[in-house]
Amino acid sequence: MNMRESQFNPEQFSKAVLELTVRNHPGVMSHVSGLFARRAFNVEGILCMPVGDGAQSIIWLLVREDERLPQMVSQVAKLEDVLSVARHGADHRVFERLEAFFA
Amino acid sequence: MKYTGAQLVVRLLEQQGITTVAGIPGGAALPLYDALAERGTIRHVLARHEQGAGFIAQGMARATGKAAVCIASSGPGATNLVTAIADAKLDSIPLVCITGQVPLSMIGTDAFQEVDTYGISIPVTKHNYLVRNVADLLQVIPEAFRLAESGRPGPVWIDIPKDVQMASIEIDTLPQPGRPDAAPAVDMDELRRAAELINAAKSPVLYLGGGIVTAGASAQAVMLAEQAGLPTTMTLMALGTMPSDHPLSLGMLGMHGARFTNYILEESDLLIVLGARFDDRAIGKAEQFCPNAAIVHVDIDAAELGKIKRPHVGIHGDVSQVLERLLPLIQVQLRKPWLTRVSELRSRHPLLMPGLENPRSHYGLIDAVASALDPKHADDAIITTDVGQHQMWVAQAYPFTRPRQCLTSGGLGTMGFGMPAALGAAIAEPDRTVICFSGDGSFMMNIQELATMADENANVKIILMNNQSLGMVHQQQDMFYKRRLFAVDYQRRSDFVRIAQGFGIEACDLDTAEDPRAMLADALNHHGPCLIHCSIDVEAKVLPIVPPGASNIEMIGG
Ligand SMILES: Cc1ncc(C[n+]2csc(CCOP(=O)(O)OP(=O)(O)O)c2C)c(N)n1
Numbered sequence: 250m251n252m253r254e255s256q257f258n259p260e261q262f263s264k265a266v267l268e269l270t271v272r273n274h275p276g277v278m279s280h281v282s283g284l285f286a287r288r289a290f291n292v293e294g295i296l297c298m299p300v301g302d303g304a305q306s307i308i309w310l311l312v313r314e315d316e317r318l319p320q321m322v323s324q325v326a327k328l329e330d331v332l333s334v335a336r337h338g339a340d341h342r343v344f345e346r347l348e349a350f351f352a
Numbered sequence: 353m354k355y356t357g358a359q360l361v362v363r364l365l366e367q368q369g370i371t372t373v374a375g376i377p378g379g380a381a382l383p384l385y386d387a388l389a390e391r392g393t394i395r396h397v398l399a400r401h402e403q404g405a406g407f408i409a410q411g412m413a414r415a416t417g418k419a420a421v422c423i424a425s426s427g428p429g430a431t432n433l434v435t436a437i438a439d440a441k442l443d444s445i446p447l448v449c450i451t452g453q454v455p456l457s458m459i460g461t462d463a464f465q466e467v468d469t470y471g472i473s474i475p476v477t478k479h480n481y482l483v484r485n486v487a488d489l490l491q492v493i494p495e496a497f498r499l500a501e502s503g504r505p506g507p508v509w510i511d512i513p514k515d516v517q518m519a520s521i522e523i524d525t526l527p528q529p530g531r532p533d534a535a536p537a538v539d540m541d542e543l544r545r546a547a548e549l550i551n552a553a554k555s556p557v558l559y560l561g562g563g564i565v566t567a568g569a570s571a572q573a574v575m576l577a578e579q580a581g582l583p584t585t586m587t588l589m590a591l592g593t594m595p596s597d598h599p600l601s602l603g604m605l606g607m608h609g610a611r612f613t614n615y616i617l618e619e620s621d622l623l624i625v626l627g628a629r630f631d632d633r634a635i636g637k638a639e640q641f642c643p644n645a646a647i648v649h650v651d652i653d654a655a656e657l658g659k660i661k662r663p664h665v666g667i668h669g670d671v672s673q674v675l676e677r678l679l680p681l682i683q684v685q686l687r688k689p690w691l692t693r694v695s696e697l698r699s700r701h702p703l704l705m706p707g708l709e710n711p712r713s714h715y716g717l718i719d720a721v722a723s724a725l726d727p728k729h730a731d732d733a734i735i736t737t738d739v740g741q742h743q744m745w746v747a748q749a750y751p752f753t754r755p756r757q758c759l760t761s762g763g764l765g766t767m768g769f770g771m772p773a774a775l776g777a778a779i780a781e782p783d784r785t786v787i788c789f790s791g792d793g794s795f796m797m798n799i800q801e802l803a804t805m806a807d808e809n810a811n812v813k814i815i816l817m818n819n820q821s822l823g824m825v826h827q828q829q830d831m832f833y834k835r836r837l838f839a840v841d842y843q844r845r846s847d848f849v850r851i852a853q854g855f856g857i858e859a860c861d862l863d864t865a866e867d868p869r870a871m872l873a874d875a876l877n878h879h880g881p882c883l884i885h886c887s888i889d890v891e892a893k894v895l896p897i898v899p900p901g902a903s904n905i906e907m908i909g910g
């Protein structure tokens with residue numbers, strides 16, 4: 250991740266928030282991040298926590314909205330350990346609430 | 353029943369119908385090998401290099417359509433497999449690859465022969481596992497087969513630490529074997545829109561990809577072409593899905609397609625793309641491909657719809673099921689004006705095959721091999737290729753007549769594929785003659801598998817097209833780098849006939865044959881492995897050629 254760009258600034262780019270429900274195991278993050286890395290698609294923010302009994306996690310990704318994003322979403326959806334993908338617009342607040350930790 | 357992890361793996365493989373695996377043992381895989389030995393139900397083909405084992409498994413899978421298995425040890429065993437697995441990923445070939453790993457407690461300690469197999473295999477597989485618990489095998493093994501064969505097939509890698517192989521588990525019954533998932537439901541509205549477009553088109557072209565082979569849909573695809581009067585082009589992966597002598601066949605499109613094929617595509621107003629992914633070698637510059645055509649795209653992988661070209665109608669589904677529902681909606685059309693135009697372009701810009709009558713020249717040799725086969729069994733033969741000029745000449749000139757007849761490394765273009773893949777095909781289908789067209793460069797990348805072939809006494813005939821060069825690169829340097837030939841021509845001639853004989857393989861040399869056709873017929877029509885050597889002019893070119901970055905109609909030569 251580019252250090253300067255990772256300073257969160259909502260005005261800098263038009264963004265999208267992806268919400269992935271995944272199987273919670275040690276390899277799943279590699280699968281997801283690898284897909285973005287090989288396409289040189291920068292992930293601006295990433296947040297992951299187990300949910301429910303811990304068998305699943307939710308991964309939140311903050312990404313730039315560009316013309317490759319639909320293809321990225323299709324590729325992520327193909328991952329076996331990714332159970333569902335939801336795409337939220339710029340108005341989603343999950344990353345904004347974390348801003349305090351990155352001041 | 354009590355099983356060790358290794359015994360469980362063997363039982364679960366048996367349940368999947370696996371009778372032959374290819375591999376090489378090593379420390380971290382020893383419990384698994386011991387279980388194979390103890391049980392004695394699964395034949396193990398001992399390759400000489402793990403990449404060879406991977407391609408032997410691929411040959412089995414490509415010839416049959418069923419997932420095949422390769423096995424290796426940890427560390428170098430696993431890394432040696434990577435190329436063959438990546439190759440399977442790019443060509444959507446179902447494989448299950450099993451590797452040993454250092455014991456769980458030693459993972460991450462840089463133990464002897466430890467590599468991060470899980471991490472390495474992520475980008476080259478459809479899915480992968482590091483099995484941390486012996487009980488997980490009950491779910492992982494069937495699931496690996498299910499995934500390998502479901503939807504768009506692909507390789508699945510299972511890494512099993514040695515202690516997990518040795519741990520024991522008590523179970524009453526084995527789980528059910530993994531079976532492919534049902535295909536997604538077909539969207540009938542989209543299907544009707546596709547039919548409308550096809551029925552209304554003036555100059556449509558059918559464009560078939562490897563998905564037709566996977567789905568077993570070639571007869572239906574030919575029916576669609578005949579019903580709607582569709583000239584039909586095939587990707588490298590789809591050669592044979594429509595017989596090459598079919599009047600509607602345009603042969604292969606793209607970088608080394610015939611001129612008429614690319615010109616016909618250029619004039620099309622509708623492309624019906626079935627199980628193909630708009631690969632750059634097939635379509636050239638994407639923006640300029642078929643500029644006036646609407647696109648109907650059918651694929652089992654939803655991510656392919658719109659990846660390269662946005663379709664007017666995109667249908668996510670199994671192409672065989674889609675065709676079953678589409679065919680009744682398609683009007684019978686003679687399509688006189690378009691097919692007249694198609695034959696005009698075909699006769700004006702045919703594929704030129706210089707030297708076709710000379711069995712000691714590139715096209716002539718390929719033609720002579722096809723003619724030398726006993727006509728009763730010619731369609732049964734399996735043809736594999738390596739990668740380079742010889743591969744493209746075979747793609748252009750060999751008269752393929754059925755799906756799964758042409759086995760070639762399309763997406764990854766891996767030199768060294770041809771011979772071990774031929775061996776795997778011959779093991780899976782022992783009644784067929786398997787012919788491997790190879791080049792001197794490619795052949796030397798897995799030449800050690802000659803020993804495996806001799807062990808197996810497989811019915812593989814290697815046609816070694818020896819131009820003493822990395823011919824395809826020689827051609828590129830000649831044509832696009834001002835003929836500054838560098839690092840392409842081999843200085844010393846290797847004696848391939850003696851090398852083959854040294855491995856215990858019969859060999860003959862067309863260069864010195866009095867009657868090369870008789871020599872070929874003799875070599876091809878008796879059982880057992882044989883190498884047939886023939887020198888090829890290093891200056892011979894694969895033409896036409898679309899230069900890198902150009903559009904398909906900017907072909908040079910041919
Ligand atoms: C493993 C691998 N390394 C390098 C290449 C690049 N490459 C493509 S074709 C080719 C030459 C192939 O030579 P040969 O097998 O003799 O076939 P020819 O073109 O001479 O018919 C090379 C080096 C490749 N495709 N695969």
Ligand SMILES: [Mg+2]
Nearest residue numbers: 791792821823
């Ligand atoms: Mg060569």
